[in-house]
Amino acid sequence: TAYHEPYRPQAHFSPKKWWMNDPNGMVYYKGTYHLFFQHYPKATIWGPMHWGHATSTDLVHWTEQPIALYPDKLGYIFSGSAVVDKDNTSGLGANGKAPMVAIFTSHDPKGEKAGSSKFQNQSIAYSLDEGRTWTKYKGNPVIKNPGIKDFRDPKVFWYDEGKKWVMSLATKNRITFYSSANLKDWTKQSEFGQTLGAHGGVWECPDLFPLKLNGKEYWVLLVSINPGGPNQGSATQYFVGHFDGKTFTPVSTNTKWIDFGPDDYAGVTWGNTGKRKIFLGWMSNWRYANQTPTKVWRNAMTIPRELSLQLTAGDIYLRSEPVEEVEKIVSKTIKVDPELLAKNNNIFSVIKQTPTQYVLKFDTKAANNFSVVLSNAGGEQLIVGYDAKSMRYYIDRTKAGQTKFDKGFAQIAYAPRLTTTLETDMQLVVDASSVEVFADKGHSVLTSQFFPKKPYTKLSIVNHGLEIEHLEIQPLKSIW
Numbered sequence: 410t411a412y413h414e415p416y417r418p419q420a421h422f423s424p425k426k427w428w429m430n431d432p433n434g435m436v437y438y439k440g441t442y443h444l445f446f447q448h449y450p451k452a453t454i455w456g457p458m459h460w461g462h463a464t465s466t467d468l469v470h471w472t473e474q475p476i477a478l479y480p481d482k483l484g485y486i487f488s489g490s491a492v493v494d495k496d497n498t499s500g501l502g503a504n505g506k507a508p509m510v511a512i513f514t515s516h517d518p519k520g521e522k523a524g525s526s527k528f529q530n531q532s533i534a535y536s537l538d539e540g541r542t543w544t545k546y547k548g549n550p551v552i553k554n555p556g557i558k559d560f561r562d563p564k565v566f567w568y569d570e571g572k573k574w575v576m577s578l579a580t581k582n583r584i585t586f587y588s589s590a591n592l593k594d595w596t597k598q599s600e601f602g603q604t605l606g607a608h609g610g611v612w613e614c615p616d617l618f619p620l621k622l623n624g625k626e627y628w629v630l631l632v633s634i635n636p637g638g639p640n641q642g643s644a645t646q647y648f649v650g651h652f653d654g655k656t657f658t659p660v661s662t663n664t665k666w667i668d669f670g671p672d673d674y675a676g677v678t679w680g681n682t683g684k685r686k687i688f689l690g691w692m693s694n695w696r697y698a699n700q701t702p703t704k705v706w707r708n709a710m711t712i713p714r715e716l717s718l719q720l721t722a723g724d725i726y727l728r729s730e731p732v733e734e735v736e737k738i739v740s741k742t743i744k745v746d747p748e749l750l751a752k753n754n755n756i757f758s759v760i761k762q763t764p765t766q767y768v769l770k771f772d773t774k775a776a777n778n779f780s781v782v783l784s785n786a787g788g789e790q791l792i793v794g795y796d797a798k799s800m801r802y803y804i805d806r807t808k809a810g811q812t813k814f815d816k817g818f819a820q821i822a823y824a825p826r827l828t829t830t831l832e833t834d835m836q837l838v839v840d841a842s843s844v845e846v847f848a849d850k851g852h853s854v855l856t857s858q859f860f861p862k863k864p865y866t867k868l869s870i871v872n873h874g875l876e877i878e879h880l881e882i883q884p885l886k887s888i889w
C-alpha cells in the first residue's frame with residue numbers, strides 16, 4: 410500500500426510517487442510549514458523540474474499537496490526559496506492579502522544544449538492562497554545571467570536592519586549576494602568564498618541566517634558542494650561569520666560540514682520561524698541518487714534538525730539535533746538495564762519495527778571502540794560506531810544491503826569527533842532505509858542510506874570495554 414512499500418521511510422518525508430531532490434521554498438506561515446521540493450512527476454529519475462509541495466503543522470506529519478510550479482517557456486523550475494511579503498513590498502498582493510513569493514531558478518534546457526552560458530536566470534511567482542496556487546510574475550526573469558553557467562538556487566530573507574530583501578545565489582565557485590526593496594529589482598552587493606572553504610565541485614543551494622551564541626549574533630552561511638564532500642560526492646559545508654547587509658566575513662577559515670555522511674545534501678532552513686532555525690536536507694547523493702533501488706518514488710528528506718551554535722576548541726561550530734517535535738511519534742521508551750550494558754556483546758532482540766530512535770551516553774576516557782550493530786535474518790548488518798584511535802564516528806554500510814547499483818555505495822563514512830569532553834552521547838534515527846547519527850549533541854553528524862533485503866530486527870552493542878552509561882530505545886510511530 411502507498412507509503413508502506415519496501416524501503417519507504419516511515420518517519421521521513423518522501424513523495425508518494427516519482428522523483429524528488431532538493432527541498433525548496435521552505436517557509437512557515439499561519440501555523441503551517443511549507444516544504445516545496447524538486448520534483449519530476451513522470452518518472453523516478455531526474456527530469457524536467459517542477460516544484461512539488463507538502464505541508465505540515467508539526468514538522469513530522471506531512472501531507473503532499475498538488476504541484477506548485479510547472480516548467481514554462483523560461484525553462485525548468487530549479488531550486489529556490491519562498492518568503493511571506495507581509496508589507497506587500499512587491500505589490501503582488503491583492504485585496505489586503507500578503508503574497509507568498511517564490512524565488513527560483515529558471516533553467517532553460519534548450520539554451521544549455523545550444524552551448525549558451527546564460528541558461529540559468531532567477532524568476533519569481535506569487536501565491537495569494539497560502540501556497541496552494543501560484544502565478545508567475547510577468548516580468549520574469551528578475552535577475553538575468555551575466556554569463557556564469559552555474560547561476561542558481563536563490564535563497565531570500567528579509568534583512569530587517571537594512572529594511573531590504575537579501576538573496577544568496579550560488580554562482581559557480583562562490584556565493585553572490587544581492588539585495589532588493591521589492592523582490593523584483595535586484596542589485597549585486599558582494600561575492601564570497603572563491604578562495605575559502607571546499608572547492609572540489611560546484612557551489613549550490615546557499616542559505617544565510619543569523620544565530621546567537623551567548624547573546625551575541627553571528628551569521629551562518631550554508632553552501633552545498635557537488636562533488637567534493639568529505640565522504641565523496643555531495644555534501645554541505647558552512648561558514649560562521651558576520652554580515653552587514655552587504656558583505657559576509659567569516660570568523661574562521663576552517664572548512665566545516667553540517668553533516669559528514671554521504672546522504673545529506675542541498676539542505677537549507679525554514680524562513681519565518683522566529684528564533685528557531687530548522688534545517689532540512691535531501692537524503693541522497695548525486696553519485697547514485699538516480700540508481701537507488703526504490704520503485705514508486707525515489708529519495709526522501711532528512712529528519713528536520715534544529716540548529717544552534719557552540720564554541721568548541723576556539724572555533725564556532727553548528728550543532729544539529731532532531732527537532733523536539735519528533736517526540737510526538739515516540740511510541741514508548743525502553744531503558745536498557747545498565748547491568749546488561751556492562752557486559753560485552755549483548756544482543757537485544759528488541760527491534761520489532763522501524764523506525765526507531767536510539768539514545769546512548771558513554772564515556773570515552775577508556776579510549777575504547779564501540780559499535781552499534783543492526784542486523785537482520787538475511788545476514789546483513791549496518792554498523793554505527795566510534796573509533797577511539799582516530800577519534801572518529803562512522804557508519805559502515807558495506808554489508809548493509811544492496812550495493813550493486815553504484816560501485817562506491819559500499820562505503821564506510823567517517824566524521825571527526827569535534828568535542829573534547831569525556832562524556833559522549835549519540836542519538837540515532839533509524840528508518841527503513843536510512844540512519845542519521847547525531848553525536849556529541851549534534852556536533853558530529855552522519856547521514857547514510859542503506860537498502861537491506863529484510864528489515865533489521867536485531868540490535869547488538871559491541872562494546873570493547875567502554876562504559877555505556879545509558880541506552881534508550883524508542884520505537885517511532887509511522888507518520889503515514
Ligand code: FRU
Pocket residue numbers: 430431447458487488514561562613614675
Ligand atoms: C542541487 C541542484 C541545484 C539545482 C537542482 C536541480 O541538488 O543541482 O543546484 O537547482 O539541484 O534539480
